[in-house]
Every structure is written in C-alpha cells, then in structure tokens.
Amino acid sequence: MDMPQQRTAKHAWGVRAAWLVLALLAALYCGWRFAGASPLETNLLALLPATEADPVAEKAVDTLASALGDRTVLLVTSRDDAHAKAAAKQLGASLQKSGAFASVTAELPPFDLSQISALYLPYRFGLLAPADRTALATARATTLHDMLAQRIYSPLQGGLSTQLADDPFGWLERWLGNLPLATSNLEVEDNLLVSHRHDAHGDMTSVLVIATLSGSAYETKTQRAVHAALADAESALRQTFPDVSVARTGAVFYAEAARSASEREVHVIGIASLAGIALLMMSVFRSPRLLLLGFVSTALGIVCALAATLLIFGKLHLLTLVFGASLIGEAVDYSIQYFVVYLGAGRDWDARLGARRVRPALGVALATSLLGYAILMWVPFPALKQIACFAMVGITTAFASVLWLLPALLTRAPKHSPRRLFAGAARLLARWQHALGGKRAWLVAALLLIASVPGWLRLSSDDDIHLLIQRDASLAAQEDTVREAVGVDNSAQFFVVRGATQEAVLQRAEALGAKLDALNGSADSVGGYQSVAQFVPSAQRQSEDRALLARQVFGDFAALRATLLQAGFKDEVADAWLAGFAQPPAPLTVERWLAAPWSQPYRHLWLGAVGSNDKNRARQPGYAAVVIPQGVTPRNEPALIALARGLPGVVLVDKAASVSRLFGAYRVDSGWWLGGALVLVCVLLMLRYGARGGIATTLPVLFAVGVALAVFGYAGVPLNLFNWLALMLVLGVGANYAVFLREGCARAEADLGAVWTGVLLSAATTLLSFGMLGMSAMPALKSFGTTLALGIAVAVLLAPLGMPSAARSGKSSEPRRAA
Structure with missing residues (x-):
C-alpha cells in the first residue's frame, strides 16, 4: 500500500472513530x-403556550392544575347500598396497603366540625350573612326579641352549629352556613361520602374514595405504581363484589393513557417505517450493506436529535417522541441520494468524489428543509419548538x-448496478417530463x-383546542360519571383577582x-362559586358589619342585657x-385562615404574593x-366576561379558549409566513439556478x-394551525425532489434514470413515514401527517417541471447559473 492509500485509510479510520465517539456519547x-x-x-398543559397576557393568570392555571393533579378520585357504585359501602372500604384498604399512594381516604377520619367554628368565633361580631346584614340595616330594636326567640326555640341544626351562649342571635351560625365547604350531592353516612341516585333501573349508591399520589402524576414510575395497585385492587373487588363498578378520574390516569398511547404509536410508526423503508431500499438497491449504512446514517440523526432535545429542553414531549419516529423517512433521503451516485458510478467509484x-443537491435540500422547520421555532408552542429542534438536529446530523x-x-466500488431499473x-x-x-x-x-x-x-377553519388534544374516551366517560355523582361541573373557567394589597384583593x-x-x-346565572x-371577609367588610351591630344592637348595653336575661x-x-363585643x-386575616389545617382543600383559591402587572412599576409586589x-x-360566559371587565383588577x-384564539391568530399569521417562506426558497433557488x-x-x-x-x-376538512405548519414542511421537504x-x-x-429512481425512493420513504403519522390517534399529529403526505405526493409528481429542457436528451451540461 503506497503512502496516499495509507493516508486515505488512516483518514477513513479517524472519521469512523470520531462518529463512533459521537454516537456513543449521544x-x-x-x-x-x-x-x-x-x-x-x-x-398536556405543558404542550400549550402561555396564552395569558397577565403572567399571574398563567400562575393561576398552574396552581389549579397542581392542586388537582395529585388527587385521584374513585367512585364505587352498586345498586346494593351495603355492597357499595363495603366495597369502598375494601378498595381503600387495598390501595393504602399497596404503597402507591401517599394517603387514601375511604372512611372519613374523626373530625370535630367545631374546629371550623372555633376559628371564626373570636371574629364573630364582624361576620354577618347577607340576609342578616339586610335585616339589621332595616330592623327596629323591638325585632331583637323575635330574633332571639327564634334562635332559642328553633330545632337543633346539624353541620356547623354554634353554642347558644357564644352566638345567641345565630349570626355566626348562619354565616358559617354560607361557607362553600361541601357539594350538595354528597352526604356523610357511616363515615363515608355517599351519593344516592336514581335511574330507569332503580336506585344506585355511590361511595367516594379519594387518594393522594406519592409522586408527580406525570412521572412514569408513579403512573405504573398506580396502575398496578388499581389493577390488583379491582381484581380482588370483582371477586368479592361482582355487582360493584369503579369509575376513576385524575391527572395520573390521563397522563398514563397518553404515555401508553404514544409508546404504542412510536413502536407502530417506527417498526412500520423501518420495515417499509427496508423493503423499498432492498427492492431498489438489492444490497443489505447499503440498507445497513442507510439506517446507520438515520440512526445517528435520531439519537443525536434525541440527545440534543433532552439537553436543551430537559423534557421530551409525547408529540416530539412520536414525530421523531416518523423522521426516519426524511433522514434516510440523504443517504439514498448518495447511494444512487454510488451505484451509478460503477467501477469508477471514488468515495470522496461521490460526496462532492x-x-x-443535499446542501440546497438541507437549506430548504431547515427553513421549513426553523419557522416552527418562532411559534410559541413548546411542543412545536421541540419538534423543530429535534428535526433540525436530526436531518443536519444525517446530512453530515x-x-x-x-x-x-x-x-469499495459496487459489485453490480441496477442498470435495467435505472433505464426503465x-x-x-422522459415520458412524464414530456407530458408536463x-x-x-x-x-x-392552468388546469x-x-x-x-x-x-x-370552500376552505374553512376550526381552531378549537379540544379537537387537537384528545383525551382518552373511556377516562372522559368515567370522569363524567364521577362528576354527575358528586355534583361538580367540568368548567375550566375562573376569575383572577389582583390588587396591590391583600385587603384590595379581598x-x-x-x-x-x-x-x-x-x-x-x-339567564346568565351561575351555579355558585368558590372565593x-x-x-x-375583607377588613373593611368586617369593620362595616361590626359598625352595623354597634348601631342596631349594641347601642344600648343595658337594654340588650335585659333582653338576654x-x-x-x-x-x-x-x-x-x-x-366579647367590647374587646374586639x-x-x-388570610394568614390566620391558611394556618388552619381544614383550609387545605381550598388553599388554591389564594395565589398570594405575585409580581406587579405594571411595566412602569416593576418589582412592586x-x-x-x-x-x-x-x-x-x-x-352565560359573555356575561361573565363583561362582568370581569367592569371590575378593576x-x-x-x-385557558382552552385562550389557546384556541392563539391557534386562530397564528393560523392566519402562518399563511403570511408560508408566503414569505416560498419567496425565500425561490430566491435561494434563483441564486443557484438563475431566475428562470x-x-x-x-x-x-x-x-x-x-x-x-x-x-x-x-373534502370539507376544516384547517387548523397544524395543517398550515405542515405546509411549511411540505415546502421544506417537497422542494428537495x-x-x-x-x-x-x-x-x-x-444517469437521470438513477437520479429519478433516487427521487422516487426518497419520496416513497418520506410518504411512508408521514403517512403513518397521518394515522396517529393524536389529532395534532394526524393533521401534520395527512397534510405532509398529500403535499409531498403532489410535489414529487410535479418535480419534473423544475428540470431544464435540455434534460430531454438524458443529459445536461447546464452551467451553474444557466436557465
């Protein structure tokens, strides 16, 4: 071996070693x-952008999501009252024993309701229910006798009652009765939270079991532990109580279903794409070696893209994972073009010359593809930014x-070349270009x-976020069952109230x-609210209520004392x-209320200290x-929006409506982006091939x-943002052919026959991958896949339009800037 060959061999081994190190590190x-x-x-919320102009509103969304995210609600239902209650106790005991939950509550722990009234007792003279406030504001002194008599001789009240000596007129008791503590559909029976309903087949008894997760609902370890614990508990329950059904709801179930579905799709799309691409490449190249090398290049792109995405973003969205499986078809395009040159060279093969x-062609193709993906980086959707990053790193690595x-x-030169295939x-x-x-x-x-x-x-649009992020149908039905039994609706709207001080907020x-x-x-009424x-109550409200009592009740201490005696x-x-009234x-305060243990289920109502919303007064709390x-x-939502606009702060x-509006705004903007990108691509190609x-x-x-x-x-299919963003990729990928x-x-x-074979094979592999993506159960990815597959199919069929007329002879010596 002469010196040039030795240097070439050493260079080849150095390149192999460098790529091996990169692959191992990734x-x-x-x-x-x-x-x-x-x-x-x-x-799923992490897939969505920050849509609110006020960051405090985004904090509220996160606070409410986290407050509900670690709770799991199970509803045990039977037509036999005793069976439902016994099954709920058994289920609670099984789940607690499993260790998958931090706490499980089936039977209510002993709780003295007087703890609630004890918190408010020292402040009772500043707490008046609206009805009492109205009555006192219009009452004469003589009505105090009637109010006192009604309090003394009324039957004993359940729930939050107060001692007669502490609350002789019942003002505090009635104020406590207005607290939004419980849902009306639930009753406490045998230390269980029970809901009774009636349908066409008779009476049903449902018992609520509430569990708190030991970890994040979005951690795979937590999801698997909860899944296993519930499977074992429900299996034992069916043997003991075959007439009992269990409905469940909670973020952990939706997260587990989404993860399982995405893993299935990754396997299906990945395996189907690999198998299909392997068959296509083998049928054309008839070389296991070329097939292996093509997949090596693709695998390098995907593993480097995965490593870079995890390094930059820290987390990997499910959309990115599934989209990554479909990137195989695009990443293998570059190696296909190289193999076509390799087979066309025959015995005259020179590896470096072939790369040059x-x-x-690969450089221009990479530039157009990167342009299409780069536009996704400008869209403020975390999942789309990740997809763009994944794709850009993946195809750049494959290109390199x-x-x-x-x-x-x-x-080494190829042993054989599919000349007959290339000639066909x-x-x-030639015929297709002649026709076009x-x-x-x-x-x-014109046609x-x-x-x-x-x-x-006939084009239309639909930006509803619910059409793009689909929840598991079975879990949604179970959630509806739980909400119907408990008596809570599924509204996701809420008010955020801001102020410079706690008092202003209250x-x-x-x-x-x-x-x-x-x-x-x-017609615009709501079914209650929590605040x-x-x-x-605000200090001002407490002061006003106390002043009202001072005027109407405590104005004459002697007469009031005589009335009591x-x-x-x-x-x-x-x-x-x-x-007690004389020494207020x-x-x-909110801090005093938050310190009470029983306030825990309602603490999400108070966001606490937040940053200023005034840019001119930054850092002001x-x-x-x-x-x-x-x-x-x-x-009634328009009335609520108008109501909020009429109140300061x-x-x-x-959140859903905000995201839908943002989808609509960016859908419109994406049309302009697409037009601008087309112009940029045209300019790029004109610099390469001349104006015509x-x-x-x-x-x-x-x-x-x-x-x-x-x-x-x-087809009457409404367009959404993902259709338009997919058209960006149609531009980036479809221009390659x-x-x-x-x-x-x-x-x-x-050999133009070899080139056309490579183009058709590249398009076929890309269509296979993105066609599989169009079959995804994730609506957003389905929109992506169908649009990409349709656009790329048309782009490859019309690709001969871009050929120079001189190519009809089978060869072209077109200069770099020739038309």
Missing part, C-alpha cells in the same frame, strides 16, 4: 436520562454523516389552478361575588357575650386570588401547497 446520554426519572412530558458530487461518514465506510426509470421520467414540460407546463398550471380555485373557496373578590350573586334568577373572600340567659353568660380582636364559578356555559381566564431556473424549481412545491389546500376544501432532479441534470456524468 446514546449514553440518552440512556442515562431514561434510566432515572422518565424525561417524557405527559402533562452529491453535496450541492452522508458527506463524511459514508465515504469512509463505502470505499429514465424512460418513465415545455409549452404543456402552462396548460398543466391545476382551475381545479383548485373551487376547493380554495375587597375586589367581594365585589365580584356580589355581581355573581346579582346574576341569580337570570377566598367567602372564607375571609329576660330570655333566660344567666348573668355571667350575658356579661361574657357583651364583653384584630380583623381575621402585589397579591392575587382565584374565584371559581360553577355552571359556566357558552350562554378582575379578569376571566379560560429558480422559478421553475419552485413551481412543483408551490403547486403542491395549492393542491393540498384545494383537497381540504373539497425538484432540487435533486435539477442537480442531477447539472452533472454531465449523472
């Missing part, structure tokens, strides 16, 4: 990340491996335009509550109650709270976009 990093806590992001020959690794691995492809290309090219190109363009216009006129929450109460009896101001109160009891404590209305419908937050050549090479992908839109119009053909025409030694 693979080890991915293995390390997946060996620990799962990096998969199964929280294919570099211009084709130019530097494959020449080091594919040094050349004849097919020359003067007929204008006729083809496509005429056929497309009616479809464009006052504004009270004003909002008064407005909501005023809607009762109208921190119901638990902690006449009603049978002992001297020391009357004196103690009067002394400081007003009740503020406070915020949440008011959650029940029974929000499309009918109050905004109605509807650049325009001709752009036409196939331009027609592909137009035909895809027309097909959606004719005309580029590959034109670059083949520019190489005097190129």
